[in-house]
Amino acid sequence: MAAVQETVEQVRRIDVEQYKYGFVTDIESEKAPKGLSEDIVRFISAKKNEPAWMLDWRLDAYRRWLTMREPEWARVSYPKIDYQDLYYYSAPKKKPELASLDEVDPEILKTYEKLGIPLREQELLAGVVRPEGERRIAVDAVFDSVSVATTFQKELQEAGVIFMPISEALREYPDLVRKYLGSVVPTSDNYFATLNSAVFSDGSFVYVPPGVRCPMELSTYFRINERNTGQFERTLIIADKGSYVSYLEGCTAPQRDENQLHAAVVELVAMDDAEIKYSTVQNWYPGNADGVGGIYNFVTKRGDCRGDNSKISWTQVETGSAITWKYPSCILRGDNSSGEFYSIAISNGHQQVDSGTKMIHLGKNTSSRIISKGIAAGVSQNTYRGQVTAHRKAAGARNFTACDSLLIGDMCGAHTVPYIEARNPTAVFEHEATTSKISEDVLFYCIQRGLSQEEAVGLVVNGFVKDVLQQLPMEFAVEAQKLISISLEGSVG
Amino acid sequence: MTALLEIRDLRAEIGGRKILNGLDLTVNKGEIHAIMGPNGAGKSTLSYVLAGKPGYEITGGQVLFNGEDLFEMSPDERAAKGVFLAFQYPLEIPGVATLTFLRAALNAQRKKRGEEELSSPDLLKRVRELAKKLGIDPEMLRRPLNVGFSGGEKKRNETLQMALLEPRLCVLDETDSGLDIDALKVVANGVNQLRSAERGMIVITHYQRLLDYIVPDVVHVLAAGRIVETGGKDLALQLEATGYAQYQNEAA
Numbered sequence: 001m002a003a004v005q006e007t008v009e010q011v012r013r014i015d016v017e018q019y020k021y022g023f024v025t026d027i028e029s030e031k032a033p034k035g036l037s038e039d040i041v042r043f044i045s046a047k048k049n050e051p052a053w054m055l056d057w058r059l060d061a062y063r064r065w066l067t068m069r070e071p072e073w074a075r076v077s078y079p080k081i082d083y084q085d086l087y088y089y090s091a092p093k094k095k096p097e098l099a100s101l102d103e104v105d106p107e108i109l110k111t112y113e114k115l116g117i118p119l120r121e122q123e124l125l126a127g128v129v130r131p132e133g134e135r136r137i138a139v140d141a142v143f144d145s146v147s148v149a150t151t152f153q154k155e156l157q158e159a160g161v162i163f164m165p166i167s168e169a170l171r172e173y174p175d176l177v178r179k180y181l182g183s184v185v186p187t188s189d190n191y192f193a194t195l196n197s198a199v200f201s202d203g204s205f206v207y208v209p210p211g212v213r214c215p216m217e218l219s220t221y222f223r224i225n226e227r228n229t230g231q232f233e234r235t236l237i238i239a240d241k242g243s244y245v246s247y248l249e250g251c252t253a254p255q256r257d258e259n260q261l262h263a264a265v266v267e268l269v270a271m272d273d274a275e276i277k278y279s280t281v282q283n284w285y286p287g288n289a290d291g292v293g294g295i296y297n298f299v300t301k302r303g304d305c306r307g308d309n310s311k312i313s314w315t316q317v318e319t320g321s322a323i324t325w326k327y328p329s330c331i332l333r334g335d336n337s338s339g340e341f342y343s344i345a346i347s348n349g350h351q352q353v354d355s356g357t358k359m360i361h362l363g364k365n366t367s368s369r370i371i372s373k374g375i376a377a378g379v380s381q382n383t384y385r386g387q388v389t390a391h392r393k394a395a396g397a398r399n400f401t402a403c404d405s406l407l408i409g410d411m412c413g414a415h416t417v418p419y420i421e422a423r424n425p426t427a428v429f430e431h432e433a434t435t436s437k438i439s440e441d442v443l444f445y446c447i448q449r450g451l452s453q454e455e456a457v458g459l460v461v462n463g464f465v466k467d468v469l470q471q472l473p474m475e476f477a478v479e480a481q482k483l484i485s486i487s488l489e490g491s492v493g
Numbered sequence: 494m495t496a497l498l499e500i501r502d503l504r505a506e507i508g509g510r511k512i513l514n515g516l517d518l519t520v521n522k523g524e525i526h527a528i529m530g531p532n533g534a535g536k537s538t539l540s541y542v543l544a545g546k547p548g549y550e551i552t553g554g555q556v557l558f559n560g561e562d563l564f565e566m567s568p569d570e571r572a573a574k575g576v577f578l579a580f581q582y583p584l585e586i587p588g589v590a591t592l593t594f595l596r597a598a599l600n601a602q603r604k605k606r607g608e609e610e611l612s613s614p615d616l617l618k619r620v621r622e623l624a625k626k627l628g629i630d631p632e633m634l635r636r637p638l639n640v641g642f643s644g645g646e647k648k649r650n651e652t653l654q655m656a657l658l659e660p661r662l663c664v665l666d667e668t669d670s671g672l673d674i675d676a677l678k679v680v681a682n683g684v685n686q687l688r689s690a691e692r693g694m695i696v697i698t699h700y701q702r703l704l705d706y707i708v709p710d711v712v713h714v715l716a717a718g719r720i721v722e723t724g725g726k727d728l729a730l731q732l733e734a735t736g737y738a739q740y741q742n743e744a745a
Contacts, residue, residue, distance in 0.1 A: 439584075440547065441584055442584045442585075442586060444544075444546050444547065444568070445580065445583070445584040445586075446586075446594075446597075446598075447545075447568045447569045447572070448544050448545075448546075448568060448569075448572055448577075448578050448580075449572055449594075449597075449598035449601070449602075449654065449658070450569050450572035450573050450598050450599075450601040450602035450605065450658070451569060451597060451598060451601045452569055452601065453569075455597065455601055459586070459589055459593075459594070459597055460586060460589070462588070462589070463586050463587055463588030463589035463637065464587065464588055465588070466588035466589075467588070
């Protein structure tokens with residue numbers, strides 16, 4: 001059998017056993033009744049003891065949502081979602097507000113341990129010594145609809161950094177949240193973002209005060225556990241003048257035959273001279289060999305380079321989800337601000353990916369850079385959709401875009417859909433795109449040197465995505481590299 | 494004594510086209526065999542069939558490697574057991590540093606043989622020593638494998654891989670193609686350093702020139718998928734004068 005053909009066969013046999021995060025945690029949960037209505041929105045808001053303005057904000061979003069239609073322009077197809085057949089709120093039954101980690105349900109801690117998430121305040125880095133000293137990561141863990149634990153609170157507080165569940169921030173720092181919430185992704189933005197605005201139950205809130213360099217990586221770990229439960233988290237990160245923060249997001253879910261909906265919103269605000277680095281390793285359950293089950297991932301992520309000389313950088317490694325609909329974007333409002341988007345999107349089996357970015361150049365001398373690596377295997381469809389625009393006043397705007405697609409086998413598809421629009425004559429936009437197939441000759445060359453089929457594919461793919469992997473914080477780059485090999489195996493075992 | 498490689502009446506085709514038509518060849522440890530022949534005689538096919546490239550169908554005959562049936566082994570097993578093919582056109586792998594590739598290859602082989610993997614510092618040390626011995630700029634180790642390499646660099650890189658992997662049988666497929674005389678000398682010098690009483694080599698070439706630098710023990714002429722003449726190194730010189738026309742007629 002020809003080498004590539006063999007890979008295709010193996011990929012076709014991809015089985016659920018491979019998704020090692022597919023276990024279910026047996027824990028009692030408290031749920032809102034199924035379905036969506038004003039009452040449910042009120043229920044969620046009441047659960048969170050939210051101020052009245054927040055409830056109004058949600059209701060306003062809900063009413064708007066009722067008038068909107070689900071977008072159909074993406075290159076993905078799925079059966080119609082019955083929004084009345086979902087739970088919009090699910091929380092582990094223990095009281096979510098905890099004084100310390102010791103009060104977290106041990107079952108939940110076990111779940112995160114199994115996932116390799118260092119919830120306990122311990123050093124993440126075993127064996128890697130960094131010259132500038134210890135490197136630790138503060139974690140906020142979101143279990144279904146609520147945040148269950150946030151680590152390193154005290155140390156962060158000393159640095160003046162606020163890192164807490166957004167539900168808590170709404171109570172403790174209502175003015176701060178009110179000032180920024182919805183200022184990047186307004187409640188009217190799009191169908192899924194509007195839905196999120198109405199029903200989001202938790203997520204992370206970060207505020208880095210002026211001139212502060214956040215002393216550690218911040219990280220949120222999202223886990224969907226309950227059946228038929230949508231996860232609608234909301235993340236809001238504000239980097240005030242001259243500050244810096246690096247934030248990481250990881251996601252997994254159990255294997256379920258039904259599809260689960262994940263509609264998150266992430267808003268980033270960078271003021272003058274501030275920098276935000278946002279990295280995602282998304283590994284939601286992708287569904288089984290026949291395309292049954294898996295997460296529908298409809299996510300709105302947007303960063304606003306509000307201040308001059310600000311910078312926002314998105315790095316994403318997308319390997320999971322049955323459907324990915326996601327376009328982390330940058331609004332380059334401040335003069336000399338810059339946006340970056342580095343992406344690895346892998347689709348295998350029956351996965352459908354429609355992902356990319358938007359770089360909206362508004363300020364003078366703004367620059368953006370897009371490096372997208374799409375890898376399609378199995379019978380998957382992988383689309384890069386990107387928009388680069390320079391508005392009238394964006395003199396000297398610059399963009400460089402490189403979209404590379406790699407096909408494994410001959411039953412998958414890779415598509416590139418760039419939208420480029422310059423309304424200022426001094427804007428310089430460059431766009432490069434390539435599509436290639438993983439060549440049998442290259443695989444044979446590797447195999448002749450002793451590598452197995454999978455090792456050869458893994459090596460070639462890791463070479464293909466190297467430019468993007470380099471953008472991830474080191475320890476996550478290693479994890480991502482492994483994840484890439486695993487998601488393409490479909491074979492080992 | 495068991496021969497290192499014993500090919501008996503080998504027949505192979507690709508896409509229904511018969512390429513090898515009853516080839517016999519025996520290579521013992523320590524010997525270098527040159528295989529010369531006109532274009533289309535089946536030289537490259539022989540090397541691919543030995544290495545196990547997909548797409549070739551074996552329609553008859555047998556190949557024993559150290560007494561074992563070669564066709565019972567998968568291509569990566571063959572590599573781990575010591576079959577090495579120096580490619581006529583080594584392939585490029587963007588984004589994968591040469592050193593990374595060397596480590597992946599060596600450790601994959603060691604793992605298959607049940608040996609412990611070599612640590613990165615040990616590997617680096619070893620590769621550097623070999624590179625120095627073969628006259629290879631260590632800078633090459635950091636560059637993506639074969640990407641933007643000159644013809645000479647690619648072939649030197651093949652030699653480096655061979656030196657690191659320490660195969661039992663080396664098949665050099667048209668190693669001289671695309672090389673100027675200086676590059677040829679460097680590569681040949683590398684190959685000569687790898688001559689050993691434990692190792693056999695098959696040097697496939699169209700031209701006698703390479704054999705001035707890698708001096709073979711035996712020279713074979715391959716035409717229409719069979720060995721049609723076997724002799725000493727003088728045979729190569731003789732061919733240089735007469736060309737392959739006589740064999741082509743014979744084969745037809």
